[in-house]
Every structure is written in C-alpha cells, then in structure tokens.
Amino acid sequence: MIKLVYILKRHPDLTPEEFYQRWLEPHAPLVIEVSEAIKAVRYIQSHTVDTPLNQQFADSRGMPPGFDGITEVWWNSMEDLIEGMSSPEGQEAYGRLLKDESEFIDLEKSYMFLTQEHVIFDKTK
DSSP states (O other), rough: OOEEEEEEBTTTEEEEEEEHHHIIIIIHHHHHHHHHOOOOOEEEEEEEEOOTTTHHHHHTTOOOOSSSEEEEEESSOHHHHHHHHHHHHHHHHHHHHHHTTTTTTTTGGGGGEOOOOOOOOOOOO
C-alpha cells in the first residue's frame, strides 16, 4: 500500500479548537465524498494532544515545537493513486480538497510526502 502523510500546521487565524472542529467538519465528510474519485481506501486524522509532554519530547531531541496533527491517506497501489489523480473526477476532487484545506491549514508551514509502510511490530491485534 501507498500512504500519503500530511503533517499539518493550522491556519494562524484559527485557535486549536477551531482548527480541529474545521478539520472534522466539513473537511472529513468532503474526503469521504471524494474518496472513490481519488481511489483512496483509508483516511485517518490524528489530532495533537494538548500536553506539556509534547514539548518535553521535542526538547529532549533538540527539535522545534510540534505540529497540529497528521492526516494519513492510503491507496492500494501507486497505480491507483496516479489513476485517481489523473482522471477528470480525481482532478476535480483534488481541486475541491485543496480549496477546502487552504481555509484551515497553513499550507506553507505544513508538509506532505508519500510513504510505504514497513510494520516492525503490531501489538494491537
């Protein structure tokens, strides 16, 4: 599987609460709506937990302050991802997603990249 990892910084004019609410509604339903057009098979939002431990972890490694959350989107294959991006329906869907994201995500301070998982262990099963 191929996974898009999107590390997010909230738009500077939003509070964390406003950002998380905006991400859940209406963005999540939009992703669900366009998921078939873009051929995505899984979507997860991970919202950053408000705890001093975040800064302690960052400080212990000499890292800057953290991000506001992570989105993960899965495709069954690179071919599915490319096909979803290339079709007219997929291109229209990606345009809608980008327009919506620009309203609550600070795109210039966020990151995205494609990954392939290598599960080392999974004790959740």
